[in-house]
Amino acid sequence: MADRPVKQPKGYSVRTLPGFAVLALFTFFALYAPITILVAYSFNAGTSLAIWEGFSLRWYYQAAANEAVQDAAIRSLYLAFSAATIATIAATMAALATTRTRHFPGKTMIYALINQPLMVPEIVTAVALLIVFAAVKVWTGHTSMIYLIAAHTAFCVPFAYLPIRARLETMDTSLEAAAQDLYASPWMTFRRVTLPLMWPGIVAGLMLAFVISLDDVVITEFVKSAGQDTLPTYMLGQLRRVVTPEVNAISTVILVAGAILVTLFFRLTSRRG
């Protein structure tokens, strides 16, 4: 990614030790070879995932023309946008509350609670949400996208929180003191100094949350009602039937979109404040 390599101490290098180069090559191969093959076969003219029959964009055209794909793509984007936005607002407020307040009892505990979802296995969250939402759906008879948005928002919050908090922690608090000293009210201090300076962190948090939501299968599969397929759950459904390079084409598009967002994320978070 766009992340810069860590500066190495001069005079000592593990290059001379045996095994490092071989292991590195093997790891990169294991990580990127399957993805490379997936991308390559998305351009296959034939219907096989294993036999190359020439270059073609037919699967891209077919996926774009497929109403089920269009429907799932729009739903995925709508869901990711809604969940990421709500999660980022919540995460921004949480980050401010955990970095721009005097120490209060339970602050460490709150920090742990915000990050806990990162440590709970996704399948556990999925089952828990399934049980709760099933009860709510029976009780209210309501089956809109609200459940998916709520579920995605919940697991996106810690992802949005981390870069925003990191940004606030590296920010010099004497800047806010200076603003107050220069007659800015608490609100003006936030609007003119804190917010503009934390903005790259907020955008980074939003993009990370967006990618995480776009990518989710497990929780979506458990929470969605009938006819609420997102791109990943649509693809999962396709795998049970006949697999064509159309799945490769969709995957490639998601891959490229994700790569662009994550690259932007790293550029924003590595830029000096």
Add this chain to the structure above:
Amino acid sequence: MDATTNTQDSTTDAIAVEVDHVSKIFRGEQEVRALDDVSVGIRKNEFFTLLGPSGCGKTTLLRLIAGFEPPTMGAIRLGGRDISRLPPNQRPVNTVFQNYALFPHMSVAQNIAFGLEMLGKPKAEVQKTVDEMLRLVRMEELKNRRTGEISGGQQQRVALARALAPHPEVLLLDEPLSALDLKLRKDMQIELKRLQSETGITFIFVTHDQEEALTMSDRIAVMSAGKILQVGPPRDIYERPAERFVANFIGESNFLDATLAGGKATLAAGGTFDVHVPEGVRDGKVSVLVRPEHATVHAGEAGEREIAGTVENVVYSGEATVVHLRLATGEAMKARLSNAPQGGEAAPETGSAAAVTIAPGAVTVLRD
């Protein structure tokens, strides 16, 4: 000490900031008394310096005046009005921060305009004052630069201009020169004095650098362990320190044993001197101060009004030579001799017998 003894020479001067029995206690894992019953009056248009080692409470006192912390006890008055409980944005006081704290997302001009905009000044007036300030700190050419693109000395000027632009009643400066190199620091010392006299604003300056304090201040308050030990003009602080800590912190010192009787001190090593006696010191055994540059040394036996000693070390330092002596009483003493041109009288040699002469009026009785 009683602060009023130092202010009686000009009681008619109006007080800008009055610190009235202020204490500040930080309660954490252990209680820290950062300020311990501090009282001081800072006059209008004065260049006032808080001087002391790190941890003495000088920065805490500055933060209390700025409003970043409330006092635990006592009151701070600005022009007679109690401001102890006002938030920083409601105090007509501006700060130059140690690290400058310039807004990195704004240009030089936008930084300077910030305070004026927050005060709701009309655009034309903001523009005019910003231009004035840029001229005052000689930064007109760089007004559209980002603050990250200018040098440390230039950032310092912008921080000054930003704090002066709203024309505060008092300007607080928290070790603003400590990040600059020696040459730049000397220039900025002169620059700061110029700005203070041109704007007529009361400056409260915090530093741990005694030389900086002596060259720039109208008056100095020497602080230690949360207390103000002495307040006075630089000359008084240097020549008439009331306590051993003050004498030791500012300049080089010789501390000698003496007996005080009726306004005269007789040194244990010999010699009787007319002395200034600080309040509260009674006749009897006392400790006195002699500055090394107020003593001279020549080789040979001690005559009348001279003190005999042995030369232990001679240190050449360019413009002066410091002679380290051991007196007959066993006390150590240093004498600082200005260096004459080559071929002039040489300092006595290590190991030889020498005689010390102390200038009249150079003996100061200390309170401790």
